Amino acid sequence: MDFFLIKSSDELKALIEKIELAPRLALDTEADSLHTYYEKICLIQLSCDGAHYIIDPLAGYNLEEFLKILSEKKLIFHSADYDLRMMRSTFGFEPKGKIFDTLLAAQILGYKHFSLSALVERFFKVTLDKVKRKSNWARRPLSIQQLQYASEDTRFLMPLADILSAELERLGRSEWHWESCERAVAAAASGPEAPDLDEIWRIKGSGLLEQRQLPYLYYLWHWREIEARMVDRPPFKIMGNQQLIQLVHWAANNPGAPLSAGPRLPRNFFGARLDALKEAIAKAAQMPPSDWPQVRRGERPPVWEPDCRPLIKSLMIERHRSARALGIEPSFLAPRSALVNIARNRPQTLEEIIQFSGLLRWQATIIEPGVRRCLRRWEKKQKKDFSHITCQMT
Known part of the structure; x- marks a missing residue:
């Protein structure tokens, strides 16, 4: 050795x-x-x-x-x-x-x-x-x-x-x-950010569930967490996400049916673990519709006035040009989320670019000239469009 x-x-x-x-x-x-x-x-x-x-x-x-x-x-x-x-x-x-x-x-x-x-x-x-x-x-x-x-x-x-x-x-x-x-x-x-308690249980595949099925996912996810903590094992070792979603579908579509008639469970599901699983399904079935979690199909993009998409596209082009000149990945230089925040807030100084984008000073310094060019063109276009609308109104 x-x-x-x-x-x-x-x-x-x-x-x-x-x-x-x-x-x-x-x-x-x-x-x-x-x-x-x-x-x-x-x-x-x-x-x-x-x-x-x-x-x-x-x-x-x-x-x-x-x-x-x-x-x-x-x-x-x-x-x-x-x-x-x-x-x-x-x-x-x-x-x-x-x-x-x-x-x-x-x-x-x-x-x-x-x-x-x-x-x-x-x-x-x-x-x-x-x-x-x-x-x-x-x-x-x-x-x-x-x-x-x-x-x-x-x-x-x-x-x-x-x-x-x-x-x-x-x-x-x-x-x-x-x-x-x-x-x-x-x-x-x-340290890590505190988890969003209304999001943490929405695992992959949950976006395709109907609202009536969400109580089952909510209770089964929490049941899995408790079981995992009790035996100090990762939750996926108790039941994988795909199998959990499958069980959610079956339980929601077969209320009151014996668990033995449902999807095949792992061999170690017996005794207290099986009883806890049955109790979680029963609690989900008893949740009144007024308390059902809301369906979330993904966050809608924010609506900006005026529409910022052309500005974001222009910022991405400038970012690619700067990154290419340096030979580094554009997303490493400035992720798209940073450019979206720049488009939303229209920073006027380097310090404001750092503040609104979350970029490091070296990243903000590199993209600053491109940001200024984009914002100048954008503001010029907005004034031109506004003047055109004003002329039409008069």
Whole structure:
């Protein structure tokens, strides 16, 4: 094995002594979201000074000092957003040092393929094995193959960061990258948004249901959530969305029919779980029509006066022109939602573009000239149209 598995407090203490002297660290995590309801970090992978380590947070040793040292270091991630969110939710971790995200760097440089495996193959001619990607990382003991896979995720991050950093510097895009990384850190620190309680149960396929069927989806979705929490399993492991929608159709169309006459259920549906399912269906059947959830076929686009669609199209053309000149993806430079907000609010200054669009300063600075051209043409056309209407009225 060419990595070190930290199995005890003494080994962790020795690692802390090593990383205290390191100016930067490459970091990655493995979580168990595909296998548990309460997602948590199951492994922390770390590389520094050419050595590679795997820390087991489930081994029972105290990580407080280790995490404190990590928070003070410059950290290199590939897709920092997810790892930082998980570290915050699992450990309350908040980085104080700078973050270098190799995924964001690759996107800013305009690479078409920016996954870690694609970048490692591009620069190091190594093909990473992704067979163990969906492993159950919470199960112990972990196999040598799982540990080897995990160690690969940080092995190339430092030299990769050096290559991308040099290219960012050469193109004058380093500040763009730091600003993007700072947003990732801020987003992780802010935590997830509170779910919309009237939307969270509207799973894929619910938009095709009739209103009389929605009470069944509402109660069956909540039944599935409760069952998943009780056994700490992902909801789809209890019942997949497609099967849930199928059961909704049957229950709504066959009120009062025995469940045994319905769609085939998984083999582990018996006892308390089966009773709870029957109770959920009964509650749905008893919901009065006045309380039925409303049908939602998707949000209607806002009606603007005057119609902004030509302005949005013009902004998209300008965005494509700017992105093409820089060799980056137009949607990465400015997503369509940002352009829609610009069209709605007609910002007059760079600060207003940032405020209304939600773009970073580097993104707003690049599209600002195009935005000004579009708005000038738009305002000129509106004045011309207004003058034409006024003449007709007189």
